[in-house]
Amino acid sequence: VTKVAQLLSLLMLSSMVTGCMWWEDEEVIEEERGAFEFDQQVPITTWYHYPGTIVEPWAVDATNAGAVSAANITADLTGNSTPYFANATYYGTGYDTFEPTIGVTSSGAIFFTQWNGLGDGTHIIRSRDNGQTWEDVGPFGQIDEDSGQTPNSNDPYIYVDKFTDRLVKFDMHALAAMFVEYSDNDGDTWSIPYPVEGYYVTQDHQSIASMPPPPGVTAFHDVIYVYCINTGSPALGAQCSRSLNGGLSWDIQRLGYPSSSFPQCSGLHGHVAGGIDGAVYRGNPSCEGPAVYRSLDGGYSWSEHTITTEIGMQDGWHSHEVATAVDDGGNVHATWIGDDLMPWYANSRDQGDTWSPPMMVAAPGVNETG
Structure with missing residues (x-):
């Protein structure tokens, strides 16, 4: 009996010792981080918001x-x-400018x-260090490094061809003539200035875009270049021209809209934008509302596509601006300032034939834009 009692005592002691030697890891319960909780505080210049609608046109x-x-x-x-932390700052360039355009190569x-x-x-x-420092890359004239290859420009313009990485420098002179210069090495060297076709005066507010040749169009370069100008006449509208040989020569300017849409209600327009599918778009109000004009033959003929009749255009300085962009999938995006002085956005997945419901995209607390 004594031996049994001793054995039981040893077993109990062993179990107590074992219990002290082994333990279970404590389960650490991590609280799920909110979608807008970051390692840094959100700057006062960054907003995360949902857009307004036609029925409720305010941001949330x-x-x-x-x-x-x-x-x-x-x-x-x-x-x-997933929302990402966003912050930005400003850097001085050290250069004065006038109505600047900007582009980024690959x-x-x-x-x-x-x-x-x-x-x-x-x-x-040019900057090669994310805007920290800047340098003048010309193109320089033969007289000295202060002069350019073209004597004057009332509308300086730079475009980066997203399909070839070519820089396209496009200048308008005295509202009457256009010249274009190219660089295929990030501005290290430039072509001579080439004259651009233009029969109508005023030539103003020029914009250029590129796109691969669409079906049925034969080109002698990797892309077709299309540029459009404002004539200064709301009724006459925009005029457009195309180049099939890399900008060496240009077709005569033609109407940048269908003849059935004459007279137009606004001659000024946003920047021209080209898509991977060969389509090219020009943002400009129709007489019914914000619209996009589309060409499927390299800028030779155009069709009119009103985005919406529910949100009009501002009746004033920005009544002409419909900004357009085309993403890598060929989807078209458009923004404009509405008659409520707020920015609106819509997109199209079928080359502008139909459009999404407009969204008011200003941040909360914004009451007017312009």
Whole structure:
């Protein structure tokens, strides 16, 4: 009996010792981080918000759970919709300019136009370190490095061909003539200036785009270049021309809209944009509302596509601006300032034939844009 008791005592002691030697890891419960909780505080210049609609044309602060719930908004903020921390700052370039345009090549180099005034022409300013430092890359005239290859520009313009990485420098002179210069090595060297076709005066507000040759169009270069100008006449509207040989020569200017849409209601337009499918678009109001004009034959003929009749255009300085862009999938995006002085956005997945419902995209608290 004594031995049994001793054995039981040893077993109990062993179990107690074992219990002290072995333990279970404590389960650490991590609280799920909110979609807008970052390692840094969101800057006061960054907004995360949901757009307004035609019925409720105001933005909803996405970081305000109460406002999101009150607006009955449900969104899956995961995957490609995951919010990212965003912050930005400003850097001085050291160069004066006038109505600048900007472009970025696949190398990461950034370019913008510098207007040097009468006799000096336009120069292109380049940064290769994300805007930290800038340099003048011409094109320089043969007299000295202060002059340009073209004597003057009333509308300095730079375009980066997203299909070939070519820089296209496009200058308008005295509202009457156009010249274009090219660089295929990030601005290290430039072509001579080539004259551009233009029969109508006024030639103003020029914009150029590129696109691969669409079906049925034979080109003698990797892309077709199309440029459009404002004639100064709202009724006459825009005029457009195309080049099938890399900008060496140009077709005569033609109407940038269908003849059935004459007279037009606005001659000024946003920048021309080309797509991977060979389509090219020109943002410009129709007489019914914000619209996009489309060409499927390299800028030779155009069709009219009104985006919406529910949100009009501002009756004033910005009544002509419909900004367009084409993504890598050929989808068309358009923005404009509405008659409520707020920015609106819509997109098309079928080359402008139909459009998404317009969205008001200003940040919460913004009451007017222009």
